[in-house]
Amino acid sequence: MVEMKYVPTICPYCGTGCGLNLVVVDEKVVGVEPLKRHPVNEGKLCPKGVFAHEFIHREDRLTKPLIKETNGEFREAEWDEALDLVASKLGEIKANNPDDIGFLACARSPNENIYITQKFARKVIGTHNVDHCARICHGPTVAGLARTFGSGAMTNDFISIESADVIFIIGSNNVEAHPLFGRRVMRAKKNGAKIIVADPRYTPTAKLADMYIEFRSGRDVPLINAMMKIIIDNDLQDDEFIKNRTKNYQRLKETVAKYDLDYVAELAETDPKKIEEAALMYAKADKAAIVYSLGITEHRHGADNVMANANLAMLTGNIGKVGSGVNPLRGQNNVQGACDMGALPTDYPGYQKVVSGQATKVVEENWTCTLDGCAPGLTVVEMIHAAADGNLKAMYITGEDPVLSDPDTNHVIEAMENLEFLVVQDIFMSETARYADVVFPAAGWGEQEGTFTNGERRVQLVRKAVNPPGEAKVDWEIMKEIAVRMGAESEQFTYKNAEEIFDEMRKITPQYRGMDRKRLERPEALHWPCPDESHPGQGLMHIDSFAHPDGLGVFEPADYIGPSELPDEEYPLVLTTTRTLFHYHASMTRRCKTLDKELPTGYVEINDKDAKKLGIINREKVKVRSRRGEIEIPARVTPDIMEGEVNIPMHFFECAANFLTTSRELDPKSKMAELKVCAVDVEKME
Numbered sequence: 001m002v003e004m005k006y007v008p009t010i011c012p013y014c015g016t017g018c019g020l021n022l023v024v025v026d027e028k029v030v031g032v033e034p035l036k037r038h039p040v041n042e043g044k045l046c047p048k049g050v051f052a053h054e055f056i057h058r059e060d061r062l063t064k065p066l067i068k069e070t071n072g073e074f075r076e077a078e079w080d081e082a083l084d085l086v087a088s089k090l091g092e093i094k095a096n097n098p099d100d101i102g103f104l105a106c107a108r109s110p111n112e113n114i115y116i117t118q119k120f121a122r123k124v125i126g127t128h129n130v131d132h133c134a135r136i137c138h139g140p141t142v143a144g145l146a147r148t149f150g151s152g153a154m155t156n157d158f159i160s161i162e163s164a165d166v167i168f169i170i171g172s173n174n175v176e177a178h179p180l181f182g183r184r185v186m187r188a189k190k191n192g193a194k195i196i197v198a199d200p201r202y203t204p205t206a207k208l209a210d211m212y213i214e215f216r217s218g219r220d221v222p223l224i225n226a227m228m229k230i231i232i233d234n235d236l237q238d239d240e241f242i243k244n245r246t247k248n249y250q251r252l253k254e255t256v257a258k259y260d261l262d263y264v265a266e267l268a269e270t271d272p273k274k275i276e277e278a279a280l281m282y283a284k285a286d287k288a289a290i291v292y293s294l295g296i297t298e299h300r301h302g303a304d305n306v307m308a309n310a311n312l313a314m315l316t317g318n319i320g321k322v323g324s325g326v327n328p329l330r331g332q333n334n335v336q337g338a339c340d341m342g343a344l345p346t347d348y349p350g351y352q353k354v355v356s357g358q359a360t361k362v363v364e365e366n367w368t369c370t371l372d373g374c375a376p377g378l379t380v381v382e383m384i385h386a387a388a389d390g391n392l393k394a395m396y397i398t399g400e401d402p403v404l405s406d407p408d409t410n411h412v413i414e415a416m417e418n419l420e421f422l423v424v425q426d427i428f429m430s431e432t433a434r435y436a437d438v439v440f441p442a443a444g445w446g447e448q449e450g451t452f453t454n455g456e457r458r459v460q461l462v463r464k465a466v467n468p469p470g471e472a473k474v475d476w477e478i479m480k481e482i483a484v485r486m487g488a489e490s491e492q493f494t495y496k497n498a499e500e501i502f503d504e505m506r507k508i509t510p511q512y513r514g515m516d517r518k519r520l521e522r523p524e525a526l527h528w529p530c531p532d533e534s535h536p537g538q539g540l541m542h543i544d545s546f547a548h549p550d551g552l553g554v555f556e557p558a559d560y561i562g563p564s565e566l567p568d569e570e571y572p573l574v575l576t577t578t579r580t581l582f583h584y585h586a587s588m589t590r591r592c593k594t595l596d597k598e599l600p601t602g603y604v605e606i607n608d609k610d611a612k613k614l615g616i617i618n619r620e621k622v623k624v625r626s627r628r629g630e631i632e633i634p635a636r637v638t639p640d641i642m643e644g645e646v647n648i649p650m651h652f653f654e655c656a657a658n659f660l661t662t663s664r665e666l667d668p669k670s671k672m673a674e675l676k677v678c679a680v681d682v683e684k685m686e
């Protein structure tokens with residue numbers, strides 16, 4: 001008899017966090033069904049969710065530990081041998097200097113794995129060198145919203161957007177990147193909301209807009225400052241809110257006074273009338289929401305961009321009420337959780353600072369150890385630079401693929417090759433795993449229990465439907481084995497299941513303290529902050545006061561800095577890099593046959609007028625060059641990108657955007673690299 005079961009869980013792709021059932025027949029996941037009553041997706045899924053089961057049972061899953069021989073080839077190894085090797089090598093390097101080792105946590109995997117990764121780095125190795133992909137994603141959100149609001153997370157829940165009167169979307173293509181949030185934007189429009197989209201590309205999201213503002217990548221600060229100036233000039237600011245809930249308004253006023261409409265329009269290569277009209281629409285609305293994503297964050301002034309949005313919302317009193325707020329759409333399924341869990345070189349779980357003696361003491365007491373509570377560790381891009389310079393000797397990378405995802409691929413490869421010892425723990429042989437000394441096979445989605453925290457701070461259970469393939473193990477189990485081998489006090493790594501880890505975590509994480517597993521079993525789960533077991537969780541933040549100790553929001557005015565690399569004669573075009581509907585980064589969707597058929601490889605979008613000048617026709621293969629590298633890639637000629645700008649989706653290693661991008665300049669406030677702007681040349685090939 002065929003045995004069939006439905007296992008409810010959460011989609012493994014974007015931070016929307018849709019609920020679905022895995023359909024399991026004879027120990028194999030054969031399909032996916034949306035959860036009809038799930039509060040996020042209400043019975044709908046985007047194509048990635050619908051076909052999410054297709055990568056699980058792939059033949060090329062990693063099933064055995066691999067050790068690289070001196071001839072550069074991998075051989076299969078038994079677990080004991082590989083674990084012993086990693087424990088002894090890490091022990092050797094640690095004995096010399098714990099800060100010679102760096103860790104990357106996996107924002108694709110459950111909170112429990114991530115908590116263990118940072119605990120392993122801090123307690124077992126003794127370093128704060130632990131970070132993850134948020135650094136080159138929404139790191140500026142965490143930094144920028146913490147400065148302005150006191151908490152670095154999305155201020156409203158997803159459903160709130162449906163009550164907005166005006167939605168200002170800047171640098172977010174949510175119809176493709178967060179489709180089930182995009183669905184709510186469409187519903188808001190049906191309810192009468194006016195939509196403004198500011199983006200250098202006329203995206204599927206922009207096509208929904210009542211007003212589309214085309215403008216040049218990297219000019220967000222002047223654009224938003226000009227909007228604030230118009231609002232103040234027209235006396236449309238919310239004086240009550242500014243007086244009672246904020247500080248530093250005078251400085252904001254002085255800063256934005258410099259952002260004259262015509263100056264900004266010229267700088268941003270846009271229409272001044274549109275900036276003015278957008279500002280008036282936003283300020284006059286009763287409830288106006290800001291939605292943003294990487295178009296705002298992935299710049300060397302990413303945190304300034306974020307703070308400009310926060311300033312705009314506070315200026316008009318659009319915080320702490322339904323239908324308003326500052327809504328960064330978080331990327332990975334569990335990147336909100338990865339930040340919450342303290343996979344950050346500056347923060348313990350719950351954003352408690354490693355430089356705080358008080359926070360360090362609490363963590364030490366709970367972990368029964370002493371910690372180095374003084375200097376923060378290295379961030380993602382700093383680790384890559386340090387490895388390339390010989391200042392970092394080992395890396396332990398769990399579920400992240402910097403060779404594909406980090407800026408300046410040639411430099412990343414150089415860094416990986418320069419490491420004395422590299423451990424990669426993944427579900428597939430990623431581009432980065434090829435450079436590893438030891439590869440551990442990890443259990444993936446559908447093969448383990450735990451929790452994901454979505455972009456609206458909703459903490460949801462994920463469940464095991466099938467066993468991992470071959471000898472693959474859950475991430476935390478692998479690290480536990482190494483911890484024990486490295487002599488970590490055994491009582492500290494004796495977890496029997498993910499729930500025990502979650503319960504330990506919530507003891508030191510104020511935002512999660514009130515979440516017990518029983519409460520998370522409800523379909524709506526719980527939003528953080530949830531400080532105690534009687535607290536209902538909180539979808540809407542900053543209702544009466546901000547999360548700063550004095551309860552006030554802080555205006556943080558920012559001046560225009562702009563991109564570090566502007567077009568010139570040799571590299572005359574601005575390159576931006578983005579996402580497409582059918583692919584999610586690379587490793588999983590490119591292995592889903594249905595999605596791969598939809599879009600088998602990459603392309604460079606180029607404006608039709610630019611293409612004409614260069615004699616390039618649609619689908620023709622062209623060469624794109626920057627100061628870092630070059631790739632060959634088919635052209636997609638389109639009017640939907642502004643003149644002077646080209647765009648490459650980031651998913652395809654055979655024509656990878658990151659061979660061209662730069663990691664030279666980082667945002668001083670968040671250490672973000674400039675993934676959304678660099679200068680390139682597009683050449684016709686012979």
Ligand SMILES: Nc1nc2c(c(=O)[nH]1)N[C@H]1C(S)=C(S)[C@@H](COP(=O)(O)OP(=O)(O)OC[C@H]3O[C@@H](n4cnc5c(=O)[nH]c(N)nc54)[C@H](O)[C@@H]3O)O[C@H]1N2
Pocket residue numbers: 014015137138170171172173174176177178198199200201203216217218219220293294295296329330331332576577578579580581582583584585676
């Ligand atoms: N289908 C799919 N969905 C995904 C992902 C995926 O790989 N595929 N990845 C997930 C992850 S990790 C993330 S972080 C999110 C990202 O979600 P988004 O940020 O929405 O995705 P992107 O396409 O990278 O960038 C958004 C928009 O920024 C615009 N842009 C470029 N430069 C600028 C600029 O200087 N200013 C402004 N205002 N806009 C600019 C681009 O044209 C693009 O339309 O998506 C998540 N969802």
Ligand SMILES: Nc1nc2c(c(=O)[nH]1)N[C@H]1C(S)=C(S)[C@@H](COP(=O)(O)OP(=O)(O)OC[C@H]3O[C@@H](n4cnc5c(=O)[nH]c(N)nc54)[C@H](O)[C@@H]3O)O[C@H]1N2
Pocket residue numbers: 106108109110133134136137138294298331332398399400401402404405406407425426427428430442443444445475577578584585586587588650657658661675676
């Ligand atoms: N040019 C350019 N570059 C970008 C961006 C851009 O817009 N432009 N966006 C940036 C952003 S926003 C992000 S978030 C990063 C994403 O960068 P990455 O985090 O490197 O991207 P993923 O492909 O999501 O990597 C996840 C890896 O984890 C593995 N994995 C999945 N589940 C598990 C698990 O349970 N356990 C373990 N151990 N492994 C698992 C996958 O196979 C994959 O190899 O890319 C960044 N890079």
Ligand code: SF4
Pocket residue numbers: 011012013014015016017018041045046047048049050177178179180181
């Ligand atoms: S919107 Fe995001 S979470 Fe929902 S099905 Fe699509 S990829 Fe999955």
Ligand SMILES: [Mo]
Pocket residue numbers: 133136137138330331332
């Ligand atoms: Mo991301």
